[in-house]
Amino acid sequence: xxxxxxxxxxxxxxxSDPTRRAVIQQLGSGPASVSAxxxxxxxxxxxxxxxxxxxxxxxxxxxxxxxxxxxxKIAGDALVNAQEWIAAQRRRWNEQFDLLDIYLSExxxxxxxxx
Amino acid sequence: xxxxxxxxxxxxxxxSDPTRRAVIQQLGSGPASVSAxxxxxxxxxxxxxxxxxxxxxxxxxxxxxxxxxxxxKIAGDALVNAQEWIAAQRRRWNEQFDLLDIYLSExxxxxxxxx
DNA sequence: TTGATACTCAGGTATTGACCTGAGTATCAA
DNA sequence: TTGATACTCAGGTCAATACCTGAGTATCAA
Numbered sequence: 486x487x488x489x490x491x492x493x494x495x496x497x498x499x500x501s502d503p504t505r506r507a508v509i510q511q512l513g514s515g516p517a518s519v520s521a522x523x524x525x526x527x528x529x530x531x532x533x534x535x536x537x538x539x540x541x542x543x544x545x546x547x548x549x550x551x552x553x554x555x556x557x558k559i560a561g562d563a564l565v566n567a568q569e570w571i572a573a574q575r576r577r578w579n580e581q582f583d584l585l586d587i588y589l590s591e592x593x594x595x596x597x598x599x600x
Numbered sequence: 601x602x603x604x605x606x607x608x609x610x611x612x613x614x615x616s617d618p619t620r621r622a623v624i625q626q627l628g629s630g631p632a633s634v635s636a637x638x639x640x641x642x643x644x645x646x647x648x649x650x651x652x653x654x655x656x657x658x659x660x661x662x663x664x665x666x667x668x669x670x671x672x673k674i675a676g677d678a679l680v681n682a683q684e685w686i687a688a689q690r691r692r693w694n695e696q697f698d699l700l701d702i703y704l705s706e707x708x709x710x711x712x713x714x715x
Numbered sequence: 716t717t718g719a720t721a722c723t724c725a726g727g728t729a730t731t732g733a734c735c736t737g738a739g740t741a742t743c744a745a
Numbered sequence: 746t747t748g749a750t751a752c753t754c755a756g757g758t759c760a761a762t763a764c765c766t767g768a769g770t771a772t773c774a775a
Contacts, residue, residue, distance in 0.1 A: 514692065
């Protein structure tokens, strides 16, 4: 339970930064090395590296080192979890709308009866 | 452009805290006052109020004050935006998988040809 | 073997975040 | 009108975040 919540904390936190979202987007077109990912971003390589660490800690990205190159790719699960949490909230919220619709329809029917 | 990114920053940041996610969940069963929302959370009312401010700033929640009571409800759009961003990333990522599948199938066909 | 590459680690600073307390203000009920 | 309710505002602390610089350590290419 608490573990699932902490995972969501980390995933949403990871997604709350534009640099990190850009990395997810970059990795959408295939795996890449840390240098290749860092290249478009105007910041010290070490700063960028910390962003990657946040992404890895969140489970959104996984990486493997071969020689001196670390290659990163997206790990789907964390993204799925985040999307499903949002989807669940939207379902509940839409149900409320439906209930309201039903209630309003019923009210209207009564109005019609009263006429 | 940058505005859209900042909006996503705020939405994902808002969702990165368990108290705030709980509020979204609570509001899924209908509008509620600040006190009612604060009640289940063991923290100073003022602290909770700051969480609500984050939710409002993100556009996830809207509220209206009538008399001394502020009533809050979910505003769907921000949640939709967040979900769609994730969905778009997943689509791109799955396309990569599909491309890899095609590539691997082609490789295999060549192997078969070579036999 | 030497130099360049690709990270990796340690530490420093400035801002933001998550909580708190204390002191308002406005509204409503009696 | 008086007291309780429902916030609201100001400020303070402490930890976490987002950046930085400087100094490693491997690995690979020549």
